[in-house]
Structure formats: structure tokens, C-alpha cells
Amino acid sequence: MPELPRVDDLRQLYRDFNSVYKRYVEEAKFDVVKGRDFKFLKKRLTFICHLLKEHREIAPKKRAELINALLSEHDLRHAQEVINKSDKNKEPGKTSWFSTFTSNFPWPKVTDEESLRKEMNKIANDISDSEFLLGLEGIEDEDLKDPIHGAVTLANTQLASLVDATVNKLTHAVLRMQQEECKKNIQHEIETEQRKVLDGALANLIQDVNKNSVGRRTS
Numbered sequence: 001m002p003e004l005p006r007v008d009d010l011r012q013l014y015r016d017f018n019s020v021y022k023r024y025v026e027e028a029k030f031d032v033v034k035g036r037d038f039k040f041l042k043k044r045l046t047f048i049c050h051l052l053k054e055h056r057e058i059a060p061k062k063r064a065e066l067i068n069a070l071l072s073e074h075d076l077r078h079a080q081e082v083i084n085k086s087d088k089n090k091e092p093g094k095t096s097w098f099s100t101f102t103s104n105f106p107w108p109k110v111t112d113e114e115s116l117r118k119e120m121n122k123i124a125n126d127i128s129d130s131e132f133l134l135g136l137e138g139i140e141d142e143d144l145k146d147p148i149h150g151a152v153t154l155a156n157t158q159l160a161s162l163v164d165a166t167v168n169k170l171t172h173a174v175l176r177m178q179q180e181e182c183k184k185n186i187q188h189e190i191e192t193e194q195r196k197v198l199d200g201a202l203a204n205l206i207q208d209v210n211k212n213s214v215g216r217r218t219s
Helices: 007-013 016-027 036-055 060-071 078-084 095-101 114-128 129-136 141-218
Strands: none
Touching: 007 095, 016 078, 036 060, 036 129, 036 141, 060 078, 060 114, 060 141, 078 114, 129 141
């Protein structure tokens, strides 16, 4: 099986390939994950990380209730009630990974339902999709295992589809370049053959003229 050309090979073969490649890759926006389900999970997961960081001493039962209120019930009021009623018994090591995940984003504390909603939107908007997915790597938390897996799966599915679509567009673009290059080569060969034929016909004509001229002089 012949080896397929690499991107660098295509850049050398086709003068316009680099600009076409750059345009399609930029248009694809591989660092943005589309879809309502992913946006929902991103918004809720980043907000849960924030709340658990701000309320490290929340009891395990209240912790699970808070996560359920945000992920399953979609109820910010219930989430606010859980925060207000959570006891202050610290669970050492229970939320240690949240500090790493949120250390670069010093968000303020949230005090009421309206602030919860505004802060949740702000948090999601302040973190790119790629940063969010990178932050999920290596997290081992049973309470968040399923939603994290869901978010990663949605992102991977879209990325795979986006890569396929981008490759198809590039393939068609390269085929058009090949066709244009082939047309140019064929046209060049035809023109070269035409010149040879014309040159040969002109040479024969000159020879015939010379012969006739010599014949008239000797007669």
C-alpha cells in the first residue's frame, strides 16, 4: 500500500494548500464544544466545583444533596437551601481535587439564588471548553463520575465528527488542487507538443523553400 502524503508534503506540492488548511482548521474551532447537553454539564460541573471549594466542610449527605439539586433537579433554590443548612463538620481530603481545579479562578462567594444563577453563568463563560475538559482529567469522585464521563463523551463525539467533516473538506480541496495541477500539466504538455509540431512543419517548409530556390537558380 503506497504511503499517504503528509501535511508537509502537501504544502510543498501545492502552493495554496497552507492557506486552505489554515482556513478550514480555524473554521472548525476544535476548542469549542457545541450542544445544549454539554453546555449544561459544563455549567453545572464548574459551579459544583466552585461551591464545594467555598464550602469545604459540607457533610457528605448535604454534599450529595447539593450535587443532586444542581445536576438532576436543576433547582438552584434547593441548592441554595442546602448551602445555607449545611453543617460545618469538615471532611479532610474529601474535596482536595477542587482546589487544583479552581485555583486559577478566584470567584467570589455566592449568597442568594439570583447570585447563584449569575455566578454559575459567569464561571462557565470564564473557562474555555478545552480548559474545562483538561480540568476534568484525573478527577476521581464517585458523586461526579457519571456527569464527568457524560461531558467527556459528548466532547469526544463532537470532536470526532468535527475532525471527519474537516478532513472531508480538506480532501475535496486537495482534489481540486490536484485537478488544477493536472490540467496545467496536460496543457503544458499539449502546448509543448504543438510547438514541436509547428517547429517541425516550419523547418520542413524552410527546407522546401530552399530546395525550390536552388532549383530555380540552376535551371
